[in-house]
Every structure is written in structure tokens, then in C-alpha cells.
Amino acid sequence: MFKDIIEFIKFLYPNQSTIPLHAPVFNGNEKKYLNDCIDSTFVSSVGSYVPKFEKMMSDYIGTKYAVATVNGTSALHLALKLLHVNSDSEVLTQALSFVATANAISYTGATPVFVDSSPSNLGMCPDALLKFLDENVILKEKIAINKVSRKKISACVPMHVFGHPVQMEKIAEICHKFHIPIIEDAAESLGSFFSKGRHTGTMGKLSIFSFNGNKIVTSGGGGMIVTDDEELFIRAKHLSTTAKVQHEWDFFHDEIGYNYRMPNINAALGMAQMESIDEKIRSKRATALEYKNFFQDKNIKFMDESEGRISNYWLNAIEFQSKEARDSFLIETNKAGIRTRPIWILMTDLPMYSSLPKTNITYATKYFNQIVNLPSSVRF
Numbered sequence: 001m002f003k004d005i006i007e008f009i010k011f012l013y014p015n016q017s018t019i020p021l022h023a024p025v026f027n028g029n030e031k032k033y034l035n036d037c038i039d040s041t042f043v044s045s046v047g048s049y050v051p052k053f054e055k056m057m058s059d060y061i062g063t064k065y066a067v068a069t070v071n072g073t074s075a076l077h078l079a080l081k082l083l084h085v086n087s088d089s090e091v092l093t094q095a096l097s098f099v100a101t102a103n104a105i106s107y108t109g110a111t112p113v114f115v116d117s118s119p120s121n122l123g124m125c126p127d128a129l130l131k132f133l134d135e136n137v138i139l140k141e142k143i144a145i146n147k148v149s150r151k152k153i154s155a156c157v158p159m160h161v162f163g164h165p166v167q168m169e170k171i172a173e174i175c176h177k178f179h180i181p182i183i184e185d186a187a188e189s190l191g192s193f194f195s196k197g198r199h200t201g202t203m204g205k206l207s208i209f210s211f212n213g214n215k216i217v218t219s220g221g222g223g224m225i226v227t228d229d230e231e232l233f234i235r236a237k238h239l240s241t242t243a244k245v246q247h248e249w250d251f252f253h254d255e256i257g258y259n260y261r262m263p264n265i266n267a268a269l270g271m272a273q274m275e276s277i278d279e280k281i282r283s284k285r286a287t288a289l290e291y292k293n294f295f296q297d298k299n300i301k302f303m304d305e306s307e308g309r310i311s312n313y314w315l316n317a318i319e320f321q322s323k324e325a326r327d328s329f330l331i332e333t334n335k336a337g338i339r340t341r342p343i344w345i346l347m348t349d350l351p352m353y354s355s356l357p358k359t360n361i362t363y364a365t366k367y368f369n370q371i372v373n374l375p376s377s378v379r380f
Contacts, residue, residue, distance in 0.1 A: 047264025
């Protein structure tokens with residue numbers, strides 16, 4: 001039934017018995033920097049590549065500061081701790097998201113509140129967010145309190161799904177009205193931009209990125225917190241290094257900290273990867289355009305970037321008209337050695353989160369039932 005699509009994907013990614021969803025590409029200085037790192041013996045959390053990688057990221061994103069962590073989940077957990085999110089808090093996020101987002105919120109003891117996706121974008125729906133806040137929240141001395149749970153709404157964590165920027169301008173306006181700080185989960189959106197050339201990760205109080213092996217830029221395992229707030233930056237550096245007070249030889253820790261500092265060897269890999277970020281994004285966008293043109297005359301919707309946005313197209317996605325068609329496509333393509341994947345199961349359908357507060361999730365449910373990710377590796 002889907003023979004023409006299978007043939008097209010094999011044309012894009014030739015000479016592969018199995019076509020992965022997103023494979024890393026190492027064609028730069030990766031081996032050189034890794035060898036240098038090994039020769040220096042500084043392979044753990046001390047070494048020159050960590051600050052260099054942080055500087056590359058802050059320069060590219062356009063923020064003043066960056067703090068490298070062991071992965072994106074740790075970055076988000078730490079960002080939430082920096083905003084004093086705790087067991088007396090609720091945090092607004094998306095039903096349609098990778099589980100790490102809700103998990104990081106749960107690590108703090110806070111309760112995730114799941115918001116629907118936008119009808120025009122896979123990310124958080126501003127209208128659903130505003131409706132929930134208008135109906136459930138009261139302001140007391142510029143603190144948003146849930147009228148039912150009596151808990152403080154301590155943060156809002158929108159996620160840029162598959163690299164497509166969410167409607168941050170509207171979300172920021174709503175959160176400002178209710179005095180709720182934003183943490184952008186930009187894990188998948190390195191190389192994606194809002195209007196006027198503003199990179200994702202620059203509209204939150206704090207934002208996080210991921211460098212997992214399946215990302216456009218990988219450090220093997222790794223994450224990054226970015227911010228313009230110097231005080232939060234200093235706190236992030238301190239807490240991510242087990243809250244150790246700097247001293248030539250003493251080991252004194254002045255509070256509970258976290259062993260979240262990125263190892264130097266991971267930073268060496270990430271730095272080499274960042275050197276070709278522009279080429280990678282050009283390749284990703286060229287592949288997305290080929291997919292878009294191919295599906296124009298099909299009865300299948302290609303998930304395109306929103307007007308005025310520039311997407312990195314981390315994972316290309318198509319939307320079928322039914323779950324049955326989606327499932328048939330998944331079966332046929334995977335039998336052919338093409339690793340297509342459905343979208344993540346909604347957070348509200350996972351056992352540990354199924355009873356938690358949520359908005360109406362009509363669009364998130366529709367997307368889950370009908371969307372498939374296509375092979376999206378960088379092609380050089």
C-alpha cells in the first residue's frame with residue numbers, strides 16, 4: 001500500500017539495509033578533540049572543553065550564559081530547582097511530550113498539569129493554557145494559586161516538539177499576566193528560530209537543550225541550561241557541581257547539590273559537533289523540503305514549520321487521517337527496514353501520570369493517533 005513512500009525514503013537514504021530514525025554523523029574534529037581530551041587525562045568534569053562548549057552554545061543561542069549538564073533531563077530538573085519548584089508546586093506542561101519533561105517535574109515533588117496541543121502546532125496551545133488559568137487560578141500578591149489544590153503554579157514548561165517552535169509570544173504574554181516563570185524545553189530545537197532571528201530557548205527565564213545521541217548535535221549524553229540571569233547562572237554552576245565551595249584542597253559542600261556537571265570528554269564531542277551546526281541544519285531543511293514536495297500530492301499531511309518560524313526539522317513527521325492508516329504504515333515500513341515511529345504515548349495515558357490535572361486534550365489525542373516520524377538523519 002505504501003510502496004512509493006518506502007521507495008522514496010530508500011532513495012533519500014540509499015545503500016542501507018536498515019534506515020534509522022535519526023543517526024549521529026561524525027565527519028569533523030570529533031576524533032581529534034576526543035584524542036586530545038584523552039591525552040590530557042581530563043576526561044571527567046574538569047577540563048578545557050566544557051567551558052569552550054558552553055561558550056559555543058551561548059554564542060549560538062544568543063544568551064549570556066550556559067551551563068553544561070550530563071543530559072537534558074538533569075538540565076530541566078536543575079532549572080526547576082533554580083526556580084524553587086517543590087512539593088507545594090504545580091508546573092504547567094504538555095500532554096504531548098517526551099516523558100523526561102514530566103519526570104523532571106516529578107523529581108522536584110511538584111505536580112505536572114498537562115495542557116493540550118495547539119491545532120496549528122504540536123506544542124502547547126495558548127488558548128488551552130489561558131482557559132485553564134482563567135478557570136482554575138487566583139492571584140494572591142502576584143502568586144498564581146490553583147483554587148482547587150491550593151498549590152502555587154511555579155512554572156510553565158512548553159516544549160518545542162520535533163524542533164518546531166511553539167507559540168511562545170502568546171504563551172509568554174499569558175504567563176506574564178499570571179506571574180508564572182517560563183522554562184523552555186528546547187531539547188529538540190537547536191537550530192530553530194522564532195520570528196526576527198530569535199533562537200528558541202531565549203524567551204524563558206531559563207531554557208534547556210539536549211545532546212543525546214539522536215539529536216542534531218550530540219555529545220553522547222549531555223544537556224545545557226541557558227539563561228540571561230547571572231544569579232541563576234551562578235547558582236546552576238554551583239548546584240550542578242555538588243554544591244562544592246571552591247577551595248584548593250578542601251571538600252566543603254554548603255547545601256544539597258547534584259552531580260550534574262558534563263564530563264570533559266562529552267564536551268569535546270559536542271564542541272566538534274557544533275562546528276558544523278549550520279551545515280547540519282541546511283541538510284535537515286533540505287530533506288524536509290524533499291519530504292514536503294513528495295507528500296504534496298498524497299492524502300497525507302506533512303508537518304510543516306509555522307509561518308514566520310524556522311524549524312530545524314529534527315524529526316520529520318506526517319499525519320494520517322486515521323489510527324488504522326497510521327498503524328498500517330508503521331507495520332509496512334518497519335518490515336521494510338525503515339525505522340518509522342509513532343509519536344510518544346501521551347503523558348495522560350501513562351500509569352504514573354493518568355490521574356493528574358489536565359485540560360481537554362483533543363488535539364494531543366488526535367496527533368498521537370495519526371502522526372508518524374520518518375527517517376530524518378543528516379545527509380552529507
